[in-house]
Amino acid sequence: MTTTSTTTTGPTGKRPATRFGNRQQLQQILAFAGLVGIFAFFSIASPYFLDWANVKGILLATAVTGIMALGATFVIATGGIDLSVGTGMTLCSVMTGVFLANLGLPLVVGVLGGLAIGALIGLLNGLNVSYLRLPPFIATLAMMMVAQGLSLVISGTKPIYFSDVAGFDQLAAGELIPGLPNAVLIFFAAAAIAGLTLSKTLTGRYALSIGSNEEATAISGVDVRRWKVIIYVVAGLFTGLAGVVMASRLNSAQPGLGLGYELEAIAAVVIGGTSLRGGKATILGTVIGALIMATLTNGLRIMSIPQEWQKVAVGIVIVLAVYADILRRGKEA
C-alpha cells in the first residue's frame, strides 16, 4: 500500500519546486521593464530628462506618494482599500506643525507625534472595519473626509510654517549621502522595512492570509479582527511618515493639500502588481509603481504636455498595467 502510493505520487516530490515568489517576481520584472521603457522613451524625447537634477526631482516626487503607497499595500493585501491616506497624510503634517511650530516641542517629539497621529488614523480605520464591520471603502472614505475637515479646523485653514523650527527642513532636503535628498533615503528605508514586514512578520503573513481567504484564516485560529486593526495601524504609520516628510519638504503644513494623493498611491500599488482582490502583494512592485507614476508625470511635463493631458496619460497607463496583469493571470489559470 505504502509502496504503491509512493510510486503513483512520487513524481510530485521530484517536480521542480515552484517558488512562492515566481509569479510575483515576474510581475515585478514586467513593471520594472515598463519603468525602463518609459525612462528610455523620455531620455530620447527630451535632452533634459536624464539630468541628475531632473532625476532627483522624480525621486523626490516619488517619496511622499511612495511612502503612502507602501502602507496602502498592506491594506490592499487584505482585500481592503484605504482612501484616507491622502488627507490623513495632510492631517499628520498639520499636527506635526502644531507640535513643533505652535507648541514648540522638541524635534523628535514632533516627528514621533506626527507618526502617532497616523497610527491613530489607522487605528480608527481598523476598529471601524473590524469591529463595526464597515466595508473598508466606507470606513476610509469617512476618515478621508474627517481628516480633511480636521486639518482645516486645526490649522484655521492657513498653512503652518516651520521657519522657526531649526533643522526640520533638513529631514527631507538634507543630504546624508551627498547628492541624494534624505526624503528619498527615507522612502527607500521605509520600503525595506515594509518589504520585511510583508514577507517576514505576522502582520504581513496575516494580511496576505486574510486577503487570500478570510474565513479560513479565522478558522485556523488567527484573531482576524485584531490583526486587521494592526494592519490598518501599520498603514497609518506610513501615512504619518509621509505627512512628516511632506511637511519637511514644503517646510510648511498645507491644510488644503492631500485630496487625490490616495488615488495616486492606490494606482502605484496596482501598477506594481498587487491584486485589489487581496492575497497577493509586493513591496518592490509598489516602489516601481510609484516610480512609474512620478516618471510619467515628470517626463510629460518636460515635454511640455499640458497638465490635463498628463492625467489622461496616467489613467491609460493604469488600465494597461492592470490589463497586462489580468492577461498573465488568465494564462496561468
Next chain:
Amino acid sequence: MSDSPTLLRATGISKSFPGVRALDDVHLDLRHGEVLALVGENGAGKSTLLKLLSGIYRPEAGTMELDGSPMSPSGPRQANELGISVIHQEFHLMPDLTVAQNIFIGREPRRAGLIRDDVLERRAAALFERLGIPLDPRQPVSHLSVAGQQMVEIAKALSFDARVLIMDEPTAALTETEVATLFRIVRDFVSPRTGVIYVSHRMDEIKEISDRITVLRDGRYVDTLPTASTATREVIAAMVGRQLETGARPGAASSDPAGLDAAGLDAAGLDAAGLDPAGRAVVLSVRGLSTRKLLRDVSFELHRGEILGFAGLMGAGRTEVARAIIGADRSTGVVEVNGRPVTVRNPADAVRNGIGYLSEDRKRYGLLLDQDVVRNIMLSSLPGMTRGGFVRDADGRRVAAEMVDRLGIRTPSVTQTAKNLSGGNQQKVVLAKWLVRDCDVLIVDEPTRGIDVGAKDEIYGLLTSLAAQGKSIIVISSELPEVLRLADRIVVMCEGRVTGTLANADATQHDIMELATRFGADRSLVTTGDAE
C-alpha cells in the same frame, strides 16, 4: 487509559438556524481507540454536529464531555488546543500561501519578530515524511489539485497534538491509492488515547475503517451500530428511515425504482426507452468539448424527455461541462441544439437557445436573495414583460402565482423575500425562473444540495414529471442514489473525461464508482494546468 471508556461524549445536543432545526437532541460517544463512523443523508446534521464539536458553532442545548470533563470550545483554535482536530468538508485553505504556511498558520515560529520560513518548511517536510505524503512544503496551495489540497488539510489537522480527529468526507476527492494512504494515516493515528470520528457516504469505506456507526436522520439521533455485525442494508435503512429505497440498490436489484411510483408510469416507460434512444429526438448534442483547464473531449447526447445523469467525484469536471455548455467558461467543441450547431459565448446565448442552468450554489448563482419570489421568477424573462420600457409587474405577479401553484412552492405570498424560503422552495423558484423562460433543456447541478429529505422527494417528483412533459434534463449529482433514482442514462466522468455512459437499468453504484475512479496514469497531487 482511563476508567471511562468514553473519549468524547455529546449528549442532548440541539441547534437551530433561521427556519431550520438542524439538530434535535443528538447523542454521540466516541470510545478510546476506535474509529466511529457518522452517517446520514445530506441534511441529516452531520456537518452541523462536527462544527459544534470543533467550536465553530455553539449548541443551544446539550453537553459535551472530553474524557469525562465538560468542554465547550469557544472556537476552532481552542478546540485544537483541547486536542480536537477537524478536517472539514469544505477546505479552509489560503490559496496564495504555501503549503507550509497554510499548515502552520497562526503558529509561525519567529525570531526577533521575523517568521522563520525555513523552520516552517522543515517542520512541514518532517510532518509529510511521518505521514508519507509526497508534498512540497514550498508549493503555493493554489497549484495543488483538489486531492493535494485535501492532503494539506489532513496534514494540518495532524500537525496538532490531536486526541480526537474528526474527518468530514475526507475521501470525496481522493483516488483509491490516496484513500489507501489516508486509511494508513488513520490507522497509525488511532491509539488507546485517541479516537477518530469519520463522516462518509461510502459504505465500503465505512466497513473497512470503522468500529461502530452512528446514524443521524433529519437532525435526530437514530442508532449506533457495531460495524462488524451490521449489514450495509441495515445502515442504509436506518439512514433513510424505510426499508426499500433506490439508494440501497443492493446489486442490480429492482429496475423500477420505488421513488418513481408517484411520478407516474410515463417516466418508467421512458426509462426503458432510454436504452434505445433512436426513437426520441436528440435535443442537445455535445461533441469534443474541451477546456484549457480540465475537460478533454467530452461528448454526449441528450434526448427529448430524458433525464441524463452526470456522476463523478469532486473535481471530475461535471460542473465544468455545464459551465462550458452555457458559455460561462471558454471551451472548444461542437454544441448542437435540435440538430443545429449553436455558438454559445455567454449564458445569455445559452438562454436564447433554450438552455437553463441551475447552479449547485443556489444562493450565489441562482437567486436574488433579498428580492421577492416575483422578481426572482421574472428575472430571465424581463424583456418579454415590459411595455414601452416599463416592467409590467402585474404580469410578473400573475406568472409567479401560476408557478407557485404548478410547482407547489410553499410561500405565504409571491412577495415573500427569497432568502426566507426553505432550500427546497428556493430551488423550485429557480426552476420556475427557467420554466417561465421556456427553456427546453435544463441543467440542474446538485438539485437537492442542502435540501431536507422530504423536500428532496418533491424535487425528484418535479424533475421526473417535467421530463415526462418533454423537457430534457441534465442532472449533475454527487449522490449516487440520486443519480440512480432520477436518470435514464448516466454519464460518468473522471478527470475531465467521460469514462463511460450507462443505462440506468443495468447500472449499480459499484459500476459508477469504478468508472468514476478510472484515472489516467499521470495523475499526481499537482494540477497540470498551473505547472505549464
